[in-house]
Amino acid sequence: MIITSENFIKHLKKGREEALDYILEKYAGTVKAVIHNTLKDYNDSQIIEESISDTFFGAYENAKQFKGNEEDFKKWICTIAKFKAIDKQRKLYKMPVAHEVEDYIDTVKSAEDEYLIKTSSEELQEMMCKLEQIDRDIFTMKYFLNMKNEEIAAQLGLTKVSIDNRLYRGKKRLQKIYLGGILT
């Protein structure tokens, strides 16, 4: 069997090792670059390599969740890479997540923000189930992919202000749900 750019997605979904070889060969460099951009401050090649493994492992295990063509696949695996890099950062938590250093309404990180950054990806995900899909998307981009509010706005075709507001309200909602849960 020969894996080509036309059939690798199909074979990857079937869990074929050859397809894994193919995506490693084709995307390892790009995935590494995405991860390196996020984790370069650690200056630790092992951390980067682990994140690359986590990325390809995630893509291989969850290939069935992917829909689209070769080009979409590249975006998908890069998004996973970004997520894995930030996930790694959360786990290491040696230094604050470098996020939002520009003119955003919260120039000083709020307590909720601190909390959301420190919480593990798994906990966060569970919490986010309570949000509507659009807010879930915004939260995912913000906290799992460390995207700037402007970038999120551009991605979703909304204004930055509406992203700011949605994040603000979403955080309050989560706080209410979770603090409420603790108090009652």
Next chain:
Amino acid sequence: MKKLYKQFNRFNIEFDVEPMEVSELEKERIKRKILKGKRKKHYVRNFVAAATFIIALGFTVGTGFPAFAEKLPFIGNVFELFNADKVSMFERFDDYSSAIGITEESNGVEVTVTDAVYDRENITIAYIIKSEKNLGEKPALSSNVTAKELKFADKYGYTKHDIVEKISENEYAVLFIYELIKGTKPEEVHITFEGDEIHDFGGTNISVEGNWSFNFKLSALESENVDLAKEDIKTEAEGIEINAIELTETPISTTIYLSEKVDVRLVAKEEEKWRGVRFDYIVTDNLGNTYNFVQSHGLGHSTDFERMRSEPRLTIKNIDEEATSLTITPSVNVYEKVSGEGELANVFEPYSIEPIIIPIK
């Protein structure tokens, strides 16, 4: 987590980065890590699936069943064909099976399902392949069995066997045995038996594509279970423990469930390299009868999964009514990998250990 991957798919985010250099060594390390992670995960989750070493599962093709009369003028019942050998395990199948008699033709190959039987342990389907084409020595349908009642077994708990006999120049009889190992064993199964390829398991690479599909319903035969686990019936040798855990008697066959525990390093006398261990069994009774069987090997044992239990299963014909005990003699095979594709070879001569003796009441 799954949800997240789906979500990422929807995001459609562009990444504008210059690929970085990844060395071959790095890629190799990454790949190894992924495959290792995958195997581990599946071992816990998937009962029979990925984790086995290559020979542990899969197709058993016509071994132990000597050829019968070369030309038969008329085929009555396929099970009969496999009974030419006195020790055949299919003696009573004929009496209990349901006649199916459905023929499907595709790409110049005619497949007729003649009979089928289900006894909660196995689904056995007999069929005949006819074609003017050269199909090789032991062709069989690369088939799949599905039934809405068998959701779990569908995915994890089964083993398939094909036993093939050439009956004339272009006619072959096949017994397809689908062993239900884990999961539900319903009263009734609505079976879809289908295949998209006829493939020669006799060594040539001949295959014919097509589309053969059969639907029929089978009701379970009565069966009786004997729990042996509490009776501590076992055999032990250095690094090996094999227990008999269950015996099931149905009108057509007897199935013995075993549980093997192996310290592969100790048995293989090897500290570093990969080794696999597998048992071959010989089944006899106290009257001197030898029984042929269909075996599912379970997970097998290898240095990838140290000290894991493997639960093989042997299906034999019904035990002789006069017999008072069954003797199961394990012979130990130690394997090493001889090629990158996972081809295995015996490291040293197989040796037998003390048998397991199951009293029959």
